Amino acid sequence: MFIASLPVLTIRVGYAQYLITKNYYFLFKQVHYVMLNTTWLRTYCTLVEVGHFTRTAERLHMTQSGVSQQVRKLEEQLGVELLVRRGKGFSLSDAGERLYNEARDILYALSALEQRIGEDPPYKGLVRLMSPGSVGLKLYPHLLALQQQHQELIIDYRFAPNSDIEHAVADSKVDIGLMTSCSNLADVTCQAVATEPLLLVTPEDVMEPDWKTLMALGFIDHPDGSHHAGLLLSANYPEFQHYGQFQKKGFSNQISLILEPVSMGLGFTVLPAYAVEAFPKPGRIKVHSLAQPVSETLYLCLQRRKTLPKRVETVISEAKQLWSF
Numbered sequence: 127m128f129i130a131s132l133p134v135l136t137i138r139v140g141y142a143q144y145l146i147t148k149n150y151y152f153l154f155k156q157v158h159y160v161m162l163n164t165t166w167l168r169t170y171c172t173l174v175e176v177g178h179f180t181r182t183a184e185r186l187h188m189t190q191s192g193v194s195q196q197v198r199k200l201e202e203q204l205g206v207e208l209l210v211r212r213g214k215g216f217s218l219s220d221a222g223e224r225l226y227n228e229a230r231d232i233l234y235a236l237s238a239l240e241q242r243i244g245e246d247p248p249y250k251g252l253v254r255l256m257s258p259g260s261v262g263l264k265l266y267p268h269l270l271a272l273q274q275q276h277q278e279l280i281i282d283y284r285f286a287p288n289s290d291i292e293h294a295v296a297d298s299k300v301d302i303g304l305m306t307s308c309s310n311l312a313d314v315t316c317q318a319v320a321t322e323p324l325l326l327v328t329p330e331d332v333m334e335p336d337w338k339t340l341m342a343l344g345f346i347d348h349p350d351g352s353h354h355a356g357l358l359l360s361a362n363y364p365e366f367q368h369y370g371q372f373q374k375k376g377f378s379n380q381i382s383l384i385l386e387p388v389s390m391g392l393g394f395t396v397l398p399a400y401a402v403e404a405f406p407k408p409g410r411i412k413v414h415s416l417a418q419p420v421s422e423t424l425y426l427c428l429q430r431r432k433t434l435p436k437r438v439e440t441v442i443s444e445a446k447q448l449w450s451f
Contacts, residue, residue: 162203164236166196167229170208173197174218174226200225248436249276255441256294257304258350259285259381260401261424265304268448269441279437285381287349295427301438303427304445306350306398315430320449321421322398324358326414329391335414337365344375346395348384351377354396354422361418385411398422424449 173182173193183190201208208222218226257265262285269281284300292309294300303309308316328335328343340363345351347369355369365371375393378384381401388395389410402413426442428434434442 166200169196170200171229246436248440250278251437252280253437253441254282254300255302256284256286256291256300260398261304263381263404264400272444295429298429305425305427306422308425313430314427316425316427318423319426320424323421324354324396325399325402326396327388328394328412330410330412332412337363344393345372346387346393347374347377349379358396358420361420362416
């Protein structure tokens, strides 16, 4: 059946089920269906409400014969008489009454749907974001404050590694991706928007983090551990080849917990400054200034062919204010 290929909305009014498209609605009763042009239906309902062919034509900017023709087409399609004509006047048949009563609800629903689809409010609706946990640690509380001010705005924030983020953006599973490396996917656009220093963090009793000390400590890993360690350690330690050189002493994918094992003397790690600053036990860890400072670039990633709703633009603007993009 050809209607399966049309974009439709299913709604229910009384005992009838309707599928609405832009120009037609389909009335199903048992196994029968009738396709009605909604333009004809609007003309018919206007005629019933106005009660006069000429005034209906004037209201709809049509000719009187055009109004009559559309009503005739409705009657032909339905196989019933809708109007009982008496000279220039008319009254409604029983079928005409039923059609008008149900059609009003259908046309109202269609009008409301068109209005909702056409709306693009800046502070209402769902915005889906995904970023590494270290980025979310700084951004998420800021977005929750925005949601407190505009409670019809819904923030869906997920933490994930860069590889998951870029695929979620490409597949339109999220509206905004924030990544710490640039995506190579064709469907993803990336814009460098901020930088954040990477820090070497050890237990508090480590005075000089030389290579031998780091090898003895071992590495506390996290989802971006390899990326962060590679950036910072390769710039400061000639011996560094890859982070697999270190014994892995632990792993956490919870950004707030990554420094817990470090604070207990179980190893060292590398994290962005905003993740280190949020740790509630700063006296239990030591942050080391290295000879070659390294910063991590933060990228704003979007689906290449997708038009941004205003609510998404609002969230991007708030994030820009936070990082002073």
